[in-house]
Amino acid sequence: xxxxxxxxxxxxxxxxxxxxxxxxxxxxxxxxxxxxxxxxxxxxxxxxxxxxxxxxxxxxxxxxxxxxxxxxxxxxxxxxxxxxxxxxxxxxxxxxxxxxxxxxxxxxxxxxxxxxxxxxxxxxxxxxxxxxxxxxxxxxxxxxxxxx
Amino acid sequence: xxxxxxxxxxxxxxxxxxxxxxxxxxxxxxxxxxxxxxxxxxxxxxxxxxxxxxxxxxxxxxxxxxxxxxxxxxxxxxxxxxxxxxxxxxxxxxxxxxxxxxxxxxxxxxxxxxxxxxxxxxxxxxxxxxxxxxxxxxxxxxxxxxxxxxxxxxxxxxxxxxxxxxxxxxxxxxxxxxxxxxxxxxxxxxxxxxxxxxxxxxxxxxxxxxxxxxxxxxxxxxxxxxxxxxxxxxxxxxxxxxxxxxxxxxxxxxxxxxxxxxxxxxxxxxxxxxxxxxxxxxxxxxxxxxxxxxxxxxxxxxxxxxxxxxxxxxxxxxxxxxxxxxxxxxxxxxxxx
Numbered sequence: 439x440x441x442x443x444x445x446x447x448x449x450x451x452x453x454x455x456x457x458x459x460x461x462x463x464x465x466x467x468x469x470x471x472x473x474x475x476x477x478x479x480x481x482x483x484x485x486x487x488x489x490x491x492x493x494x495x496x497x498x499x500x501x502x503x504x505x506x507x508x509x510x511x512x513x514x515x516x517x518x519x520x521x522x523x524x525x526x527x528x529x530x531x532x533x534x535x536x537x538x539x540x541x542x543x544x545x546x547x548x549x550x551x552x553x554x555x556x557x558x559x560x561x562x563x564x565x566x567x568x569x570x571x572x573x574x575x576x577x578x579x580x581x582x583x584x585x586x
Numbered sequence: 587x588x589x590x591x592x593x594x595x596x597x598x599x600x601x602x603x604x605x606x607x608x609x610x611x612x613x614x615x616x617x618x619x620x621x622x623x624x625x626x627x628x629x630x631x632x633x634x635x636x637x638x639x640x641x642x643x644x645x646x647x648x649x650x651x652x653x654x655x656x657x658x659x660x661x662x663x664x665x666x667x668x669x670x671x672x673x674x675x676x677x678x679x680x681x682x683x684x685x686x687x688x689x690x691x692x693x694x695x696x697x698x699x700x701x702x703x704x705x706x707x708x709x710x711x712x713x714x715x716x717x718x719x720x721x722x723x724x725x726x727x728x729x730x731x732x733x734x735x736x737x738x739x740x741x742x743x744x745x746x747x748x749x750x751x752x753x754x755x756x757x758x759x760x761x762x763x764x765x766x767x768x769x770x771x772x773x774x775x776x777x778x779x780x781x782x783x784x785x786x787x788x789x790x791x792x793x794x795x796x797x798x799x800x801x802x803x804x805x806x807x808x809x810x811x812x813x814x815x816x817x818x819x820x821x822x823x824x825x826x827x828x829x830x831x832x833x834x835x836x837x838x839x840x841x842x843x844x845x846x847x848x849x850x851x852x853x854x855x856x857x858x859x860x861x862x863x864x865x866x867x868x869x870x871x872x873x874x875x876x877x878x879x880x881x882x883x884x885x886x887x888x889x890x891x892x893x894x895x896x897x898x899x900x901x902x903x904x905x906x907x908x909x910x911x912x913x914x915x916x917x918x919x920x921x922x923x
Contacts, residue, residue, distance in 0.1 A: 464611050464612070464613075465611070465613050465614055466611065466612040466613055466614055469614040469899075470897070470898055473898040473899055473902050474898045476902065476906070477898055477901055477902055477905060477906075480902075480905045480906055481905065484905075536767065539767070540767050540768055543767070543768040543770055544768045546768075546770055547768055547770045547773045547774075550770065550773075550774060551773070551777055554777065569921050572770055572771050572774070572912075572916065572921070573916060573921070573922065573923075575770075575771075575912075576771070576909055576912045576913045576916065579909040579912075580909065580913070581905070581906070581909070583906075584906045584907065584910045585837075585906070
């Protein structure tokens, strides 16, 4: 649908900030309107990219877990195998991709903790790759306009 | 609500009659309670008396989970001390008066409080003095003899060597209970904190818990009140120092809280407190601050998601702050590049 959601959300944020906020008289209501406008700006930034971010991240985490499967305990190997047996999500709704993402990142936390305690070059390299993915995850989710 | 407040106050002010409440407004501020300002006037002994108050009331849901009696007690303990605080008047645990427990304190008039306001050009001359006062007052909080106050009756004191572990356990549990999605960076930070514990606290001090620009009242003449004590507890004073330095409070400047160089703040605090800010220990508390902040943001996000509240500030914690906090955590752990 056009105009697309980011344009509409941006226009709504502008209307709140420019037209409504100056008319609001009490400090708490001013804060509420200002934060609402900021939230719309943040939502607009995520709207177009959200599915792509989650799909890319889910693939990246799957690759890390596959690398880890030779290093970790039998229990964790089984959990990785169970996830591997399932094809990447064909349902591209944000809610479905988020569920898959949460499942993968929950297992990544456990694998990361295990890898930190392992000796050897392979474990160290995997640990560094996991940190690289965590850096990438914040870059994917980065939004402009956050206070601070 | 005006009438309910008037009904509550009149019998509690000796000799007051015809008490009237006016100018009741909700104001921004405080992570865990609704904050309202109001004026009251009444007749007493043939005279008309007026007073200005702040009311802090438990909301349906909030960023942090805190006990109102604890907050009241910390405020009250610092009355007439070197730490400026508003005078506390009434603590009410009975929820029937205002549909929620609350406390009322006197309002300090004519002050600014915003982290942005202090950045404006007309505050340029006063900023260095306000920064110095901020860390002198922190020293006064951290050297306060809490054992002689109501705090000792209400709060369990940790041992110096368990200050860190108690705080890590508290905030890890907060993330366990409230995260809506897994937090791999915060979890890695928690593991790092446990593997690299700081030295025992030099002294078990009052820790304000949210000590930063934005949580004090100021004019160009100085700091008039330290507020928002809802996360106060006993612990390692370095916790407050590191929290006040967190990147999120720097409002886009390289300065701590947007007002002072880190080393200068440390020097002021050390000179005023007689305590030392060991740089490695302070770094541990820097990383801890990121975990604690993430605990607060995920709690706010869950409160919004659960439908307990629809205040935009709680949705903002999810959309604006959780990823930003992850960026800060990576930086403080030296993992950002």
